[in-house]
Amino acid sequence: MAIPFHHRLFATVALLAGAYTTQAQHSPVPAFTGTVGKTLAETTAGNTQFNPAAKPGAPNIVYILLDDVGFGASSAFGGLVDTPIFDSLANNGLRYTNFHTTAICSPTRASLLTGRNHHSVNVNTVIDAAVDAPGHNGYIPFEKGTIAEIARENGYNTFAVGKWHVTPTPDISPAGPFNRWPTGRGFDHFYGFLAGETDQYTPQLWENTVKIEPDLHGKHLTTVLVDKAIEYIAGQKTAAPDKPFFLYLTPGATHGPHQVDKQWIDKYKGRFDGGWDKYREEVLAHQKQLGLVPANTTLPVRNSGVKAWDSLSAVEKKVFARFFEAYAGFLSHTDYEVGRLIHYLQEINQLNNTLVVLIIGDNGASKEGGLTGHAFGINEYIDGSVYTEKYEDRIAAINKVYDLIGSSKSGPNYPAGWAQAANTPFRYLKQDANSEGGTRNPLILFYPDGIKERGIRTQYSHVNSVTPTVIDIAHLTVPDVINGYRQDSLEGVSLAYTIANEKASDKHHVQYYEISGSRAVYKDGWKAEVYHQTGTPFTNDTWELYNLQDDFNEQHNLAATQPDKLKELQNLFDEQANKYNVYPLLGDTQGRDFSKLTKGPFDRRKQAILYPGVTQLPTRAAPFLYQHSFSIKADVEITDTRNEGVLLAAGGRFTGFTFYVQNGKLTVAHNNNGKLVYLTSDKPIAKGKAILRYDLTYIPAKNLTDEAGTESLYINDVKVAERKITKADATILPYDEGLDVGRDNASPVSPNYQTPFTFTGILHKIIVDHVIP
Structure with a gap:
């Protein structure tokens, strides 16, 4: 269906998973070297090696990839955010100051995992905005193996924990296929989220290919991810103590939402009151002292629209400083949790023989907070609120929730002034593939047994070089064939040549x-x-x-x-x-023309039939409800006039849509970045079988606040409510939480009920019909 697709849909999609499946290793039948008799007594065993065995002394390998951090944020690279673990890894290893990413998350991850350019592996931008064209379709070829596939063929166990973000949209359904999920691309286990971001307290999580609804018991997601990484390592080292492991640890930090426990935010109270201009000056001075930038480096002008800190009002300074306190707390907490992993490896006597690759950011600092920042989640960026709402109104609204910024009740991202500060000494930001500010990130290599050198390396490098570097350092063999697919060559340039010679001439030209x-x-x-x-x-x-x-x-x-x-x-x-x-x-x-995107499972259907039990189906894997006319019908039986609950919900407490029964009435609610609007039936629902219907008739509009059609409620074809809607009401594109049938999992779209608010009548099915002009 020809539905326009908003150009800022950089939201990624997690999905409901089916059974745990994994790709087999390439394992041709080995030659038998014993003798076969007619009986077992007459037979000599061949001592056949059925599974690949690692070379003696092979190191464990750990990739740690952070998100949206910025070159000048962590203290390891001169920033004012305390990261003592990163500092220690850098001080006892090598810092690379001329290392580059692709400027946005999915392409960086695809390039890192494969050792190739991102268009070579068909990941041109965030995975759910992939286009049906060579180099752009989101399908990483099996002929371009991942480091996990290579490591497993070299006798490693392999674990992916955290953000994935490279499974193509058409495959993110309960039907799969699952061969481009982590467990299909070389990982023995996966625990994490498939999207570009997730809430740190009510996350969308999968283990292997199974959707889980974990009770985090108040824990922060990064803590839970590190717990899971340790659990995987503990199990492996118990069962096979001599077998090495490859861990791909990718927390959501510090991508928005910048959420963390209060004590981490309080640690920075008042630390950034001097503002982003002072921050940049102090960081540049630190970077020069550390030898991370040339001594003659000066600061570029502020990015477009960013005001001088001293020109800001008292309220602007107050809320803007709070945004960066939350961000800094989030980054320091991440450093602490990485430290727990490092200390665990030390406790089990594995640290010295572990090659740690720490990449502090998959791109430059994020511009997605706009000039004001946002407090209610990524949809303020996706739907354009950060650009179209009045600056003064946004500041006033943020000030009202000042005390919540950084907590689980907010979904913050800082304003562009802080993004440039976190990127010191560069201009421009994430997504700006043209600029060093979009692409230059800190890289640290740490390997006590294998890298004795210390210091700074300035040779030019790119994220496609990491996997070739690790292959060289760990002495891995790249198979000619993986899983039956003959392998294409790597495209990155190994940095191994720089380790012993800090003045070696560049090889990546x-x-x-x-x-x-x-x-x-x-x-x-x-x-x-x-x-x-x-x-x-x-x-x-x-x-x-x-x-x-x-x-x-x-x-x-x-x-x-x-x-x-x-x-x-x-x-x-x-x-x-x-x-x-x-x-x-x-x-x-x-x-971006919808017809040119790679298609999700519902994108070719005018009608979708959904059954109870569907939970957290991601936006691009669910029926598309964005800015067009559609109808939702719930086929129900009301067994008691007290029946209540959600029929269909999409999204959560920051952005979403919910269709539910409460107090005997049929209700629909739109959550537009924390602003709630309702439509409720003027009649109760009688006992018995019923078709409960919601119709949205969309008339294209320019601005989010413009009138854009109507919405109506029906009970058995009798209209029971109607109102005019705005374009914002029709902009149903939730990012951090997916679609549920018969309940509202994770956080509630409406504060009028508590999750899961499961429907207590009988819900047979939901039918979504798209109205095509």
């Missing part, structure tokens, strides 16, 4: 970047780049040119004075783009 039309190409210290504004023609783009050897943080555009060099690099980008399937570029239209 060329690298392209591209996210949603913003793009760049690097060659031997030179970089050509262009920022693309979504919704504008590419012919409007203006290329820039920088010599990063002399201009570390891109302040001196040489395009006008070096036109030949610029042309050379533009031609190189075109060459790289053709080689790695970068074309077609995205971002030439404001909306």
Whole structure:
């Protein structure tokens, strides 16, 4: 169905899982070296090795990938957020200061896992916005194996814990297939979430391919993830103490929502009252002292729209400082939890023989809080509220919930001024694939038994280089065939050559970047780049040119004075783009044409039939309810006039939609970033069989507050309520929580009931009919 798809849908989708399945290892029948007699007594065993065995002394391998952190946030790279564990790993290992990601989460993760460029593995942007074209469809080829598949073929146990975010939309259904879930791409176990973010206190979690509804008992998700990682390691080391493991630990930190226990926020009370301008100055000074940036580095101007801190009102300063206190507490808490894992490895005498790869951020700091920040969840960014609502109104609304910012009752992300501060000393942010601010992140290698060198390495590198580096350091063999698929070559350049020689010449000479039309190409210290504004023609783009050897943080555009060099690099980008399937570029239209996306399980159907028991079906794996006309019918039996409960709910306490029965009346509620609007029937529901219906008739509108049609309630085809709706009411696109049938799991869409508010009558099915003009 031709439903427009909003260009800022960078929300990812987790999903309901089926039974636990896993891809088999490549295991051809081994030759038998014994003798076979007619009886067992006459038979000599062959001592056959059926499973791959690791080389003696093979190290454990741990990838730790954080989210949306920024180059200048952690104290390990000069930031003002205390990260003593990261500091210790860096001080006892190697810091890489010229390491780059792709500028956004799914592509970085796909590149990290495979050792290849992100378009080479079909992950051009966040996975649920994949487009049905080569290089863009979201399906990582089996011919491009993951580090987990390689490690398992080398005799390792493999565990993925935390954020995944690279399973394509069409596969995120209870029907699978599950071969591109973590357990299908080389991991023996998975415990985590499939989306780009999740609530830290009411998360959407899966273990292997089974949806779980864990009671976290008040624990923070990062704590639970580290507990699970330790549990996996403990079981493995008990059963096979000589067998190494590969752990891929990817907490949700510090992606929004910035939620953490109060004591971590209180730790930073007043620490950032000086504001983002002072923060940048102090961090740059620290970075120079640590030798992380050239001594002549200066700060770039503030990013567009960011005000001087001293020009802010008292209320702006108050709420903005609170946002960063919550963020800092979240990052410090993450450091503490990583420390628990490190200390556990030490306790079981495994730390010295463990290669730890710590990447502090999968892209630059996040711009998704807009200029004001947001307190009610990612949908304020997705639906455009952070851009379209009045600045003063947003500040006033945030101030009203000041005491909740950072708690489980808020869904915060900081304003763009703090994002640039966390990115010190760079300009621009996450998603800006053209800039160092979008792509430069801290990398730390720590391996006591294998890396004796200490210090800083400045050689150019990219996230596609991590897996080749680990393969070299751990002496892994890359099989020619994995799971029956002949393997293509790796594309990253191993950093092993830098370990013993801090002055070694760069070996990674060329690298392209591209996210949603913003793009760049690097060659031997030179970089050509262009920022693309979504919704504008590419012919409007203006290329820039920088010599990063002399201009570390891109302040001196040489395009006008070096036109030949610029042309050379533009031609190189075109060459790289053709080689790695970068074309077609995205971002030439404001909306991403729905018909061109890879299709989810309901996207080709005008009607969807849902049954009770469906829970937390992610947005892109569920019937699409976004900005179009549709009808929901609940086939029920009212066995008692006191029957109540949810018929269908999508989303949670920050954003969502719920259709339910309460006090004998049929009700629908829209939660628009914490603002609730209701429609309730004017008549009670009688006992007996009934069709309870909700109709939304959508008329396209420009602004979220504009009138955009009507919604109506029916009991057995009798209209019992109607009202006019706004575009915001029709913008049903919940991000952190999915769709439930017959109940509302996790957090409630409406505060008028408590979850799960299971329907106490008999619900046979829900029918969703999409009205196509």
